[in-house]
Amino acid sequence: MFQNIGEIIVLFWRTLQTLPLAWRQRRKVFDQLFEIGNGSLLMVCILALFIGGVLALQTGPVLTERGLSYVLGGMVGLSMCKELAPVMLAILIAGRSGSAMSAEIGSMRVYEEIDALRTMNIDPVSYLVLPRMLAIAVALPALVLFAIPVGWLGGAVVSSVNHHIAVGFDTFFQDLRQVVEFGDIVNGVFKSFVFALAIGIISCHQGLITRGGPRGIGRSVTKAVVNSIVSVLILDYFLTRFLLYVQK
Amino acid sequence: MNSPAQPLPSVSVEVRDLRKSFHGKPVLKGIKLKVAPGEIFAIMGPSGSGKSVLLKHIIGLMEPDSGEVFIQGESIAAPGIRDNYRMAMVFQSGALLTSLNVAENVGIYLTEHLMRPPEEIARIVSAQLEAVGLKGVEEQMPNELSGGMQKRVAIARALIMDPQLILFDEPTSELDPLMAAVVGGEILKLKGRTQATAIVVTHDRELAFGIADRMAMMAGGEILFVGTPEEIKRSPDPRIHEFTYARLPTSHVPPKRNLEPT
Numbered sequence: 001m002f003q004n005i006g007e008i009i010v011l012f013w014r015t016l017q018t019l020p021l022a023w024r025q026r027r028k029v030f031d032q033l034f035e036i037g038n039g040s041l042l043m044v045c046i047l048a049l050f051i052g053g054v055l056a057l058q059t060g061p062v063l064t065e066r067g068l069s070y071v072l073g074g075m076v077g078l079s080m081c082k083e084l085a086p087v088m089l090a091i092l093i094a095g096r097s098g099s100a101m102s103a104e105i106g107s108m109r110v111y112e113e114i115d116a117l118r119t120m121n122i123d124p125v126s127y128l129v130l131p132r133m134l135a136i137a138v139a140l141p142a143l144v145l146f147a148i149p150v151g152w153l154g155g156a157v158v159s160s161v162n163h164h165i166a167v168g169f170d171t172f173f174q175d176l177r178q179v180v181e182f183g184d185i186v187n188g189v190f191k192s193f194v195f196a197l198a199i200g201i202i203s204c205h206q207g208l209i210t211r212g213g214p215r216g217i218g219r220s221v222t223k224a225v226v227n228s229i230v231s232v233l234i235l236d237y238f239l240t241r242f243l244l245y246v247q248k
Numbered sequence: 249m250n251s252p253a254q255p256l257p258s259v260s261v262e263v264r265d266l267r268k269s270f271h272g273k274p275v276l277k278g279i280k281l282k283v284a285p286g287e288i289f290a291i292m293g294p295s296g297s298g299k300s301v302l303l304k305h306i307i308g309l310m311e312p313d314s315g316e317v318f319i320q321g322e323s324i325a326a327p328g329i330r331d332n333y334r335m336a337m338v339f340q341s342g343a344l345l346t347s348l349n350v351a352e353n354v355g356i357y358l359t360e361h362l363m364r365p366p367e368e369i370a371r372i373v374s375a376q377l378e379a380v381g382l383k384g385v386e387e388q389m390p391n392e393l394s395g396g397m398q399k400r401v402a403i404a405r406a407l408i409m410d411p412q413l414i415l416f417d418e419p420t421s422e423l424d425p426l427m428a429a430v431v432g433g434e435i436l437k438l439k440g441r442t443q444a445t446a447i448v449v450t451h452d453r454e455l456a457f458g459i460a461d462r463m464a465m466m467a468g469g470e471i472l473f474v475g476t477p478e479e480i481k482r483s484p485d486p487r488i489h490e491f492t493y494a495r496l497p498t499s500h501v502p503p504k505r506n507l508e509p510t
Contacts, residue, residue, distance in 0.1 A: 024362070108345070115309050116343035120357045120409065121330040127360065 007209070011125070012201045015133050018126035025131045032135030036097045037142060047092060048147035051084050052076060052154030060158070060165030069165065073172035074179025076155035081180060081188040085147045087236055090195035093140055094228035098203035101132050102224035105207025106217040114208070124208070133200045140196035141189045148185060152176060183247070191239050198235055199228040258285040258445045259320040259333055259412045266305055266315035268298075275301050277469040278315070283462075285320075288439055288446045290456035292480075293466035294491060299449040300340065302466070303415050306447065307337050319413065333413065336406035340418040342398040344390040344405070350377070351386035354405045376404045381430055395422035403434060414438065416448040420455050428452065432459050453491075457481075465491065 022029070055076050063069050105128055108114050114124050152173075159167040206224035210216050263281040267274070275298045283289045291299050304310040306317050308324040317324040319333055344353045352359070354376055355369045364372065374386060380400040390398055399422060406414055416435065420428035432455050438444055450456050456463055457477045465472045465480060465488045473483055480488060 104347075111346075112339050112341055112343040113345050115304075116337070116339060116345070116405075118309060119307055119335065119337040120360070120405075122356070122360045 004205070004209075008201055008205045011129065011205050011208070012197075014125045015129050015201070018123065018130045021126045022130060022134060025126065025134075028127075028131035029134045032131050033139055035100070036093065036135055037139035040093065040096055040139075040143060041146070043092060043096070044089060044143050044147050045150055047088060048080075048085060048150040049154035051088055052080055052151035052156075053158040055079055055084065055151075056155040056158040056165065057162065060162060060167065064165055064167075069167050070171060070175055071179075072159055072165070072167050073156070073175030076159075076172075077152055077176035077180040078184060080151035080155070081148045081185050082191075083188075083236075083240075085144050085151055086188045086192040086195060087232065089140065089144050089147055090192060090199060090232045091229055093136070093143070093196070094199045094203075094232065095225055097136060097139075098199045098228045099221045099225050101136075101200070101203040102207040102210075103217055103221050105129075105204055106210035106220040109208060109210045110213060110217060129201075129204045129208075132204055133197065136196045136200040137193060140199075141192045144189055144192040145185070148188065187243050187247075190243070191236065194235060194239060195232050198231045202228045202231060256334065256410075256412050258443045260285045260318075261289075261306060261413065261445060261447065262318040262321075263302070263306065264316050264318070266302070266317065267313045268301060268305065268310065269313055275469050276305070276312070279469075279471055281464060281471065281474070283445060283447060285445055286439065286443045287461045288435065288448065288459050290448045290450060290460035290463045291466055292450060292453070292456045292463055292491070293472075294451065297466045298469040299466055300417050303337070303417050303447065303449050307335055307415055309337075334409050334411045335413045335415070336409045336411035337415040338399075338402050338406045338417060338419055340421060342390070342395075342402040344398055344401055346390050348390075349386065350382075350388050350390065350393070350401050353390065353401060354408055356405065357409050372408060373404075376408050377401070379407070380404045380434060381427070396424065396427050399423060400427070400431070403431065407434070407438065410442055411444050412442075413445045413447070416446065416450070418450055418452075419448060420450065420452045428455060431455075435459050467491075 056072060059075060060069065060072055063072055108128070114128075117124050117127060156169050156172040159165045159172050160169050203224040206220045206227070210220040261281070261283040263279050266276050266279040268276040279302055291302065293299055301310065305312055306324070308317070308329070311325070319329060319335070322329055322332065345356065348356065351370065351373045355373045358364050358369045358372065377383065377385065380403050382397060382400055382404070385393065385397070390401070393401065399419065403419065419431050419435070423431060435446055435448065436459055438446065448456065448459065460477055462474065462476055463480050464474045467487055472485060473480060473488055475483070483489065
């Protein structure tokens with residue numbers, strides 16, 4: 001495990017070193033952006049809508065019973081932008097795009113395509129890893145930015161429609177505006193940026209160390225997704241501690 | 249980075265006491281070889297004798313347990329060696345990038361190293377594909393081609409670099425006899441055109457004896473013999489003789505069917 005962590009850090013450093021070549025790889029970055037961003041948009045929309053809705057559904061009746069229904073908007077708003085949108089979307093992207101990255105790079109590794117690149121003096125890090133890292137680092141925060149208002153909308157709809165909650169749209173968003181600040185949205189977007197880097201580098205690394213045939217690729221994909229999700233959850237705790245400390 | 253505009257002089261290759269084991273099983277047992285600049289050197293031997301592993305060491309894709317490979321006197325492990333010498337390899341599987349079309353595959357070296365404007369790359373790619381007998385396949389994806397066509401695309405991709413050293417790993421496997429002859433001819437033409445040093449790993453005896461200036465016979469991770477094709481043919485070593493003159497046992501040849509109407 002420690003060897004893998006060391007290799008991931010080295011790969012991340014080497015990717016940073018290839019940043020000056022980013023413009024040259026712009027076509028691949030746009031392709032990946034389309035794949036990660038546009039390809040996940042509908043899924044993100046559905047996910048965010050239902051997360052917001054379920055959050056309102058679970059907490060709304062309890063708060064209404066205690067006469068606290070007026071805080072529902074702020075609670076759903078804060079939870080969505082600081083925690084649920086970045087974490088849930090990171091998990092979705094780890095499963096959807098992280099697996100695709102490790103599978104694609106892994107199969108290139110197994111079928112000697114990466115060896116072929118090396119013989120042509122083409123660095124696999126700048127050719128394969130850099131475009132994917134740049135794309136995921138832009139796409140995930142952008143998706144989170146999109147998912148936050150969709151989640152709010154889901155919460156607002158459920159709050160107003162469900163007769164156990166009965167909090168209207170206006171009340172919901174009035175409270176949300178009072179509680180949620182711009183910094184809270186930045187907080188969530190920053191988290192998602194870090195998650196994106198973690199998912200990208202773990203998935204690319206797993207692809208690059210793939211051995212064996214199709215079974216090896218399958219193993220790499222599983223490891224990439226599981227390790228990415230575990231890393232996201234661990235990072236989430238430390239990032240939350242760090243951001244709480246910074247906001248004091 | 250060397251530009252393929254000016255053909256550069258060919259390079260020598262020296263392998264010194266190369267050893268490699270996988271999971272404790274020795275695959276290369278102290279290989280020693282010298283290939284002169286501009287030479288076509290064939291490495292022949294049965295499957296599993298370590299030929300492809302040796303080739304991957306020569307181009308620096310694998311690190312040996314001990315020993316070294318020198319290109320024109322410089323260690324292959326030296327930093328920047330790929331900037332100093334143009335080296336290409338044709339993989340047994342072709343190793344085409346499946347996400348790119350044929351033209352992008354063949355032109356990838358020129359594109360990635362920003363050596364030519366896109367229109368000129370397209371022209372060079374078409375010319376190179378035509379040279380290996382493939383015309384009008386530029387827009388096709390590798391998985392739409394037969395194994396033999398993929399192999400020829402891989403050869404075109406290697407030749408477009410105008411390499412000083414080119415390594416072929418089983419270049420005629422999966423090819424029909426006619427195309428195998430075309431590929432053999434391409435290797436010979438390359439020698440005439442660029443003076444590149446070529447190392448060809450093969451168990452195709454016809455190809456090896458037809459194109460090689462010198463040959464090495466390899467078995468069990470060792471070099472058994474190095475010499476000209478004539479010297480190999482005359483070698484008294486039974487292991488070499490067995491491989492060079494192996495024939496299908498006559499008892500296994502199915503009897504001819506009588507196709508005459510009865």
